[in-house]
Amino acid sequence: MENLLANSPEHRTQPAAVPNGATPVLQLTNIEKVYQTKTIETVALNQVNLTINRGEFVSIMGPSGCGKSTLLSLMGLLDEPSSGTIEVDGRAVTSFSDKELANLRNLKIGFVFQSYHLINDLSVVDNVEVPLLYRKGMSGKERRQRALTALDKVGLSARTAHFPGQLSGGQRQRVAIARALAGGPEIILADEPTGNLDSVMGEEIMELLMDLNRRDGVTVVMVTHDEQQALKTERVIRFFDGSQVS
Amino acid sequence: MLRHLFTLIWNRKRANLLLISEVFFSFVVLFGVGAVLITVGKNYLAPHGFNYEQVWRLEVRAGQGSKMPRAELDDVLRQVKALPGVQTVALTSGNVPFIFSVNNSEFAYKGKKSPVTNNYDADDHYAEVMQMHLREGRWFAQTDDGSNHRPVVITQDLRESMFGDEPALGKIFTYGEPGKDPKPEDEFQVMGVVDNVNMESDFSAPIPAVWKRLIPFDTTHWETANVLVRVAPGEGGILQEKIARTVAGVTRQWTTEVRVMDDDRLHRRMFTLVPVVGLCLMGLFLIINVALGLFGVLWYNISQRRAEIGLRRAMGATGAGIGWQFLGEMMVVTTFGVVLGSLLAAQFPLLNAFDLPAQPYVLAIGAAAGAVYFITALCAWQPSRLAAAIQPAVALREE
Numbered sequence: 086m087e088n089l090l091a092n093s094p095e096h097r098t099q100p101a102a103v104p105n106g107a108t109p110v111l112q113l114t115n116i117e118k119v120y121q122t123k124t125i126e127t128v129a130l131n132q133v134n135l136t137i138n139r140g141e142f143v144s145i146m147g148p149s150g151c152g153k154s155t156l157l158s159l160m161g162l163l164d165e166p167s168s169g170t171i172e173v174d175g176r177a178v179t180s181f182s183d184k185e186l187a188n189l190r191n192l193k194i195g196f197v198f199q200s201y202h203l204i205n206d207l208s209v210v211d212n213v214e215v216p217l218l219y220r221k222g223m224s225g226k227e228r229r230q231r232a233l234t235a236l237d238k239v240g241l242s243a244r245t246a247h248f249p250g251q252l253s254g255g256q257r258q259r260v261a262i263a264r265a266l267a268g269g270p271e272i273i274l275a276d277e278p279t280g281n282l283d284s285v286m287g288e289e290i291m292e293l294l295m296d297l298n299r300r301d302g303v304t305v306v307m308v309t310h311d312e313q314q315a316l317k318t319e320r321v322i323r324f325f326d327g328s329q330v331s
Numbered sequence: 332m333l334r335h336l337f338t339l340i341w342n343r344k345r346a347n348l349l350l351i352s353e354v355f356f357s358f359v360v361l362f363g364v365g366a367v368l369i370t371v372g373k374n375y376l377a378p379h380g381f382n383y384e385q386v387w388r389l390e391v392r393a394g395q396g397s398k399m400p401r402a403e404l405d406d407v408l409r410q411v412k413a414l415p416g417v418q419t420v421a422l423t424s425g426n427v428p429f430i431f432s433v434n435n436s437e438f439a440y441k442g443k444k445s446p447v448t449n450n451y452d453a454d455d456h457y458a459e460v461m462q463m464h465l466r467e468g469r470w471f472a473q474t475d476d477g478s479n480h481r482p483v484v485i486t487q488d489l490r491e492s493m494f495g496d497e498p499a500l501g502k503i504f505t506y507g508e509p510g511k512d513p514k515p516e517d518e519f520q521v522m523g524v525v526d527n528v529n530m531e532s533d534f535s536a537p538i539p540a541v542w543k544r545l546i547p548f549d550t551t552h553w554e555t556a557n558v559l560v561r562v563a564p565g566e567g568g569i570l571q572e573k574i575a576r577t578v579a580g581v582t583r584q585w586t587t588e589v590r591v592m593d594d595d596r597l598h599r600r601m602f603t604l605v606p607v608v609g610l611c612l613m614g615l616f617l618i619i620n621v622a623l624g625l626f627g628v629l630w631y632n633i634s635q636r637r638a639e640i641g642l643r644r645a646m647g648a649t650g651a652g653i654g655w656q657f658l659g660e661m662m663v664v665t666t667f668g669v670v671l672g673s674l675l676a677a678q679f680p681l682l683n684a685f686d687l688p689a690q691p692y693v694l695a696i697g698a699a700a701g702a703v704y705f706i707t708a709l710c711a712w713q714p715s716r717l718a719a720a721i722q723p724a725v726a727l728r729e730e
Contacts (some may be wrong), residue, residue, distance in 0.1 A: 130606035154728065176449055184649050191647025202642040208341040211335070218335055219647035226335065268647075317372065 091240040107138035109175070110271060111160055116169035118155050118327075124288040129155040131327040133169070139271070140299040142305045144315040147324035153308045154276055156324070161194055161274045162186045172304060174271075177232050193218050195265025195303075197294075199277035201247040201257045209260050210236065210245040239293060255286035262293055266303075273297065275307040279314065291317065332627050333663075340341075340663045344364050347664050350628060352544070354668025358620045361674045364614040368481065369609055370687060371534040379526030379536065380486070381428070384460035385418075385566070386592040388427050389558035389574065391551030399553045403581055407557065410577050416566040417574075421460040421559045422545055424452035428530035429595035437507030438519070438541070440493045444507050446539055448489055453542040458484070458525070460561045468500045468523030471544040480520040482544040489539035492525045499524055499598035519543065533596065534603040536687075541691070559592075622710050629661065629714040638720055641726030660709035669700050 089212045118130040129152045137143055137160070137215040158164040159171060164180060170177050171188060183191065185234050195216075196202075201320050203212050217223055236242055239259040249257055258278060265273050275294060279287030297303045307318065317323045340347055393399040393406065412420045424451070426432040438445040457463075458470040466487055475482040480503055483681075490499045498519045505513050519541070527537035528693045562570060571589040578587040633640075640653055648656070678687035 155724075158727070161645060163641075163727065164722065183651070187644070187647050187649040187652070189516035190645060196642075196645045198642075202638060202727070204339075204639055204642070206339060208342075211338060214335075215643065216646035217333055219643075219652070264646075 090217060102282070106143075106239045109136045110139045110173070111135075111137040111306075112175075113159065113174040114158075114172070115167050116159060116166045116171070117154070118159065118164070119167040128327050130159070133228060133329055135322065135329065136245075136303060137272070137306055139300045139304055140298070141320060142295065142307070142318040143320045143322060144307045144309050144318040145322045145324060146309060146312070146315050147330075152325040153324055154325040157274050157306065159310050160272075161196060162190050187219070190215060191268060193271050195270035196272045196277045197258070197265050199262050199280040200256075201249070201261045201281075203257055203260055203264075205249050207248075208245065209241065209247050209249070209252070212260055212263045213247065213267050215264060220268065224292040231267050232263070235267040236260070239263045240295075245311060253286070254282050255289055258282060258286070258290050259293065262290070262297075266297065270303065272304045274305065275305060277308055277310065279309070279311065287311070287314070291305075293319075332656075332659070336382055336659050336663045340667070347534065347667075349673070350625065350664050351668045353706065354665050356697050357618060357706065358669055358672030359675060359703050360617050361673065361697050361699035364610055365504070365664055365698045366612060366679070366687075367607060369694050369698070370536070371603065373691060374529065374534050374536050377529065377537065378526070379428075379530070380463065380526040381530070382648055383428060383596055384590045385562050385564055386460060386479075386481060386619045387560045387562060387571070388590045388592055388595065389556075389560060389578070390522060390588045390590070391556045391558060391578055391583050392586045392588075393554055394586070399556060399582075399585065401512050404553060407556075407578055407581050407585075410581065411558065411560060411574055414577060416563045416570045418561040418563060419456055420450075420561075421456040422454040422631050423448075423557050423559055425459055425555065425557050426451060427557055427559065427595075428592060429532060429599040431599075433540075438489075438493065438504050439461070439632065440502065440504040443493060445489055448539040451540060451542045452545045453484075454545045454547070455639075457559070458507075458543055460559045462561075464526045466524045466526060468521070470523055473547075474548070475522065475544060477715055478520060479515055480518040481516050481658070483519040483520045484523040484525055484542045485521055485552045486525055486537070488537060489541060490521075490691075492539065492592050515529050532542040532599040534600070534607075535595070552626070567672050572617065587626050596636050618706060622706050625661075625707060625710040626714070629711055629719075633657065633714050633718045636718075637721060637726040640721050641723040643722030644721075645727065650719040650721075653721070654715040655716040657718045658708065658711050661707050661715075665704055665707045669703055673700065674701075 098270075113133055113135040116130055116133040117128070118125045120129055124145070133156065145156065147153050155164070159166055162171070162173070170320065172178065173193060177188065178189065200225060204215070206276065210229070210232050214228050215234055217228040233245065236245055239262050239287050241256065241259050241263065244252065244256065249260065252260065273294070278294065279290050282290060294305050298305045309315050321331075322329060334587070375507070376708070382491070389411070391399070391404075397525060408420050408422065411417060424434065426434045434450045435447050436450055438448060455471045456474065458465070468484070471482050475571065485499070493499075493504060494502060500523070502521050503518050504521070505518055527538055529535055529537045531538065532564060560574070574589055575587045578585055643656070673696055678684070680692040
C-alpha cells in the first residue's frame with residue numbers, strides 16, 4: 086500500500102529538473118532503500134530524486150556508507166528499491182521481470198567496478214565477450230569481433246590472449262572498461278574505477294572514461310572518493326547519510 | 332555459451348581435476364557393475380534350452396569301492412519308470428544341470444577347433460526327460476546300436492563354431508588333440524542339433540555342449556549312477572520315498588538320494604546372486620560417497636564464485652541463466668570424466684575381455700554414462716538453484 090501511495094500522483098515528488106534539450110536516460114523518483122534484519126532497520130537511501138541525462142558525465146561523491154554504491158546498484162537494476170520508481174529511457178522498470186531487467190542491463194548498461202571483477206580463468210578477450218554471451222542471436226564471430234574492437238579502443242589489442250593475472254591493475258581496469266563497452270551500452274556505471282590504482286593509472290582510466298563520454302556520447306555515472314577526479318566531470322552529486330545533499 | 336563453458340572448464344582444468352577424477356572413477360565403477368548386471372540379466376532372460384521343472388535327480392551309489400552291474404542298474408531304471416507318477420527316466424553322467432560338476436574338452440573338425448565344450452553322457456531317453464528342442468536331425472535311438480562311431484548330439488553354438496554354414500548331420504569330429512590313431516569311440520558322429528543350453532545356473536551364459544550316447548549294452552560297471560526322472564505335476568515327497576524304496580528293493584547295498592532339479596537351480600542361483608548383490612552394494616556405497624563429495628565441492632565452488640555470479644548478473648544473465656550455467660558446467664566436467672572413462676571401457680569389447688560379446692559392454696557404457704550424468708545433475712541441482720537465487724548487488728558488494 087505504501088508503495089502504491091508513494092507512486093500515486095498526489096504523493097509523487099517531482100524528480101530533479103531536466104535542463105532544456107536534455108533527454109533523461111535514467112530517472113530516480115522518491116527512491117528509498119531500507120535493509121531490514123530481524124532487529125535492525127538500516128536506511129541506505131532516503132527519498133532520492135535524481136535524473137541522469139543522455140551524454141552526461143556525472144560523479145557521485147560522499148563518505149563511506151552514505152549509500153553511493155547502493156544508488157549505483159539501483160541505477161544498474163541490480164537491486165530493487167524499497168519504494169520509489171526507476172525509469173530507464175522513460176520506462177518505469179519497477180514491474181519488470183528478472184528476464185526483462187537482465188535484458189535491459191545487457192543492452193543499455195555497462196559496469197566498471199573498483200576491483201575489476203574479471204574472471205581470472207578466462208583470457209582478456211574471453212572476459213570482454215562475457216556480456217555478449219547473454220545477447221540473443223549474436224554469432225561467435227561477431228562476439229569476437231566486437232570484443233577485439235572494444236579492446237582496441239582501450240589500447241589493449243596486444244594483450245587479448247593474456248590472462249588477468251598477467252596484467253597490471255591499470256590494464257585490468259582497461260579490460261573491464263572494454264567489457265563494459267563491448268555491448269555498446271548507453272550508460273556506463275563506474276563504481277570507484279580508480280580506487281585500486283595509483284594516481285598515474287587512475288589518470289589514464291579517467292581520461293579513457295572522459296574520452297568515451299566526449300567522443301562516443303556514452304553517459305557515465307561514476308562513484309568516486311577523489312575530489313579532483315569528480316571535479317573533472319560535468320556534474321557532482323553529493324550524498325550524506327543516504328540523502329542527496331547537492 | 333557451450334563453447335564458453337568448455338573454455339572455462341578447460342582453463343580451470345587443474346581445479347576441476349578432482350571432480351573429473353571422481354566422475355571418471357564413478358563411471359568406471361558403474362560400467363563394471365553395469366556390465367555384470369547386464370550380462371547376468373541377459374543370461375537370466377535367455378531360455379535354458381531344456382525344461383527343469385518336474386525333473387528329479389537320483390544319485391544311486393553302489394557304495395565305497397563297489398561297482399553296480401549294468402543289468403541291476405537297468406532293473407532299477409525299469410522299476411522306477413514303472414512307478415505311478417513317473418513319466419520317464421534317463422541315465423546320464425554326473426555333471427547334471429545346476430550342480431558344481433563340470434566335464435569339458437575341446438573338439439576339432441578338419442583342423443578347426445571348437446570352443447571349450449561341456450561333455451555329457453546321455454541315454455536314448457535323455458531328450459525326452461529334459462524336453463530339449465531338436466533343431467536338426469534326431470536324438471539317439473536303438474538304430475544307433477551298430478554305429479561305427481560314437482553318436483552325439485550337439486548344441487547350435489557348437490554346430491556354428493565347428494561347421495559354420497555346412498550341413499552338420501553325419502559329420503564326424505574328434506577331440507581337439509586326438510593323437511595319431513584315435514579309437515572309434517573317440518570319433519563322434521553328429522546325429523542331431525539342439526538349441527543352446529544353459530545348464531550351469533540361471534545367470535550363466537549358454538556354453539557349447541555335446542551329449543555322447545550311453546550304449547545300452549555297455550558292460551562298464553558303475554560306482555554311481557545319475558538318473559533323471561520326469562514326474563507328473565504335483566508329485567512330491569511320497570513318490571520320492573517310493574523311489575528310494577524301489578532302489579533298495581533291487582539291492583540293499585545301494586543308497587539313493589533324490590533331489591529336485593529346481594532346488595538345485597535355486598541353490599546354485601545363490602552362488603551368483605550373493606557376489607552380484609555384494610558388488611552392487613559396494614558400487615552404491617561408492618556412488619553415494621562420490622555424490623556427497625560432488626555436492627560438497629559444488630557448494631564450495633558456488634560460495635567461492637559469488638563475485639562472478641554477481642558480475643554475470645550485471646552483464647545480463649538472469650537468475651535462472653546462472654543456475655543453468657552451473658548445471659551446464661557440471662555437465663561439461665562430467666563429459667570430460669565420461670569421455671575418459673569411455674576410452675577405458677571401450678577397451679573391453681575391443682580386446683574381447685572375459686570372452687563376452689560387445690553388446691553388454693556397449694550397453695554398460697551407455698548406462699554408466701546416463702547414470703553418471705543423472706547423479707551429477709542431481710548433485711548440481713540444489714547448488715545451482717542456490718547460485719540462481721544470489722542477489723547480484725549483494726554478491727558484488729561482498730567482493
